[in-house]
Amino acid sequence: MTIRTQLIATIVASLVASILVVAAFNMFTRSAFKISFTSYEAGKNRIEARLTYLADELPGRVNRYSLQAAVDEASDGGQVDVYVADESGNVLFRSAGADKTQLNIIGYFASRPDETGDYEGKPYARIEAGAWEGKPVYLVAEGRLKGELAYMIRDQPAKNVMLFLLIFIVCFYWFASRKTKKIQLIDRQLAEIAKGNLDVRLSTRDRDELGVVSKNINAMAENLQRQLAKERKLERSKMALITGVSHDLRTPLTSVVGYLDLLQKRAYADDEERDRFVRNAYSKTLQLKKLIDDLFDYTRLTSGDPQLRLQPLDLAELLRQLIAEYEPIAQERGLAVKPELAADALPLRADSEKLVRAVDNLLMNAMKFSDVPGDIVVRAGAGGEGTLYVEIENRGRPVSPEQEEQLFDRFYKADAARAQASDGSGLGLSIAKEIVERHGGSLNLKHRDGLYAFRIELPAEPANGGERR
Structure with a gap:
């Protein structure tokens, strides 16, 4: 019932109540206004x-x-x-x-x-x-x-009118007081929300405009809460970014400085130990370079408007080449890469360099966190509604639902995995997700009891045949 309908009902009820009260008053007080006369x-x-x-x-x-x-x-x-x-x-x-x-x-x-x-x-x-x-x-x-004795009641129009108006005002105020209290409560609750107390929720039991307003205010408070939580999370992410960058860059840089200091002081026993120092310093330098490259790529993808160089390519052939490159690396780690690719070509338009980077990050992630010995399965084919999919599946150590939700966050590393992959930047999955989304696709994870399946879905024929932003 709308407020307008309730107002009309309140007025009608007040009028009826006033009429009844005035009638009852006249009935009970008629003897006071009774006049006797002789009737013929x-x-x-x-x-x-x-x-x-x-x-x-x-x-x-x-x-x-x-x-x-x-x-x-x-x-x-x-x-x-x-x-x-x-x-x-x-x-x-x-x-x-x-x-x-x-x-x-x-x-x-x-x-x-x-x-x-x-x-x-x-x-x-x-x-x-x-x-x-x-x-x-x-x-x-x-x-x-x-003649016979008879009686008549003297009319009291002024008193009846005054009594009617008084009863009408009292009844209207009484009937309308509930809505007035509701509006006052909303006003107090809005004042609390304005002070920053976003946990306040208004009652939505009323089926009128006030109920709709209350629902909208609750939705606004919930959106503000989510926005504040998101901003706090971003703030924590910035701090984590600084901490992560400092930690991940300092570790290999400290090793490089240490080895160079040993070489400068000629603190090696023979040429073989010197060569080992050089190899280690070079390895740490490459690790440092990879960390800086990952950070640069992620920053470039998430800020500004990087353009994609789209070109026709066969997704199946692209994956075969990547798998061929990873097979020797996987064998060294006691893993096997098993392709399950569609026999037919999987044509699409994409930036081959960036798409290779996204799949490369997923394959590297699978190798780092797979149980050894184990298999890494790479699937590709046509999805539904004009899409193509790539799925990389491996079995590893299970993670909690909370950890699973954060796997795509930048610089996030699951505690159980850090020991196995301390040289990672924590940006690989974030970069892959950004690249896929830049192509108009999606990257999702299905995880159950340690079985991980990262699935990429891309449009087979994008509407824009030129450069996609």
Whole structure:
């Protein structure tokens, strides 16, 4: 029910309540405004009723005897004098006790009621014309009036109007107080939200505009909460970024400085140990370079608007080449890469360099965190609704749902995996996800009991045949 409907219902209910209260008030207080007076209406009505009775009986009385009987009946036992006279006023029939033999017909018609209303003991007569035996006759009923005590209630319009208005205002205020309290509660809760208390939630039980407003306010508070949580998470991510970059860059750099210091001081026993120092320093330098490259690539992908150099390519052939490059590396680690690729070509338009980087990161991630010995399965084929998919599956150490949610976060490393891959930057999955999404696709993970399946879905035929941003 809308507020407008509720307002109309409130007004109607207030009006009905006011009318009922005023009526009840008049009923219970009528004795205070009762006025007594002498009423002659009963006597008048008796005389008029006797005359009406005789007029109704006249056509059916066919002889003098029956008409006389009707006249006697109309006299009501002698309480009313009843006459039947001709045009000259000669009385033809009269009731028992009636003593007039001549009537002044014109005087009866010309008589007027007493303006004073005081009929006590005065004669009161009514006359009516009729016909009997084909001749015109006049019917007269006459009697003396006797007053009876009666009462009337004096009207109090001013008091009734004032009482009506007072009751209406009280009832309207009472009926509307619930909505008023609801609005006041919303006002207080909005003030709390304005102070930053986003845990406040408004009641949405009302099925009117206030209920809709409350739902929208709750949705706004929830969105603000999510936005603040996201901003806090980004702030923590920035701190983690600084900490991660500092830690991941400092570790290999410290090793390089250490080895170079040993070489500079010629603190080696022989040429073989010197060569080992050089190899280690070179290895740490490559690791440092890879960390810097990953950081640079991620920054370039997530900031600005990097353009993709789209070109036609066969996804299946691209994966075969990558698998061929990774097979020797996988064998050294006790792993096997097993392709399950579609026999037909899988054409799409993509930036081959960046797409190779995304798949390369997923394959490297699978090799780092796979159980040894184990298999890495690479699948590719046509998906639904004009898409192609690439799925890389491996079995490794299970992670918690909380850790799984953070695997695509930058610089995130699951604690259980850090020991196995301490040289990682924690940016590989983030970079892969950014690249895939830049191509208009998606990268998702399905994980159950240590079985990981990273799935890339890409549009087979993008609408924009040129450069995609």
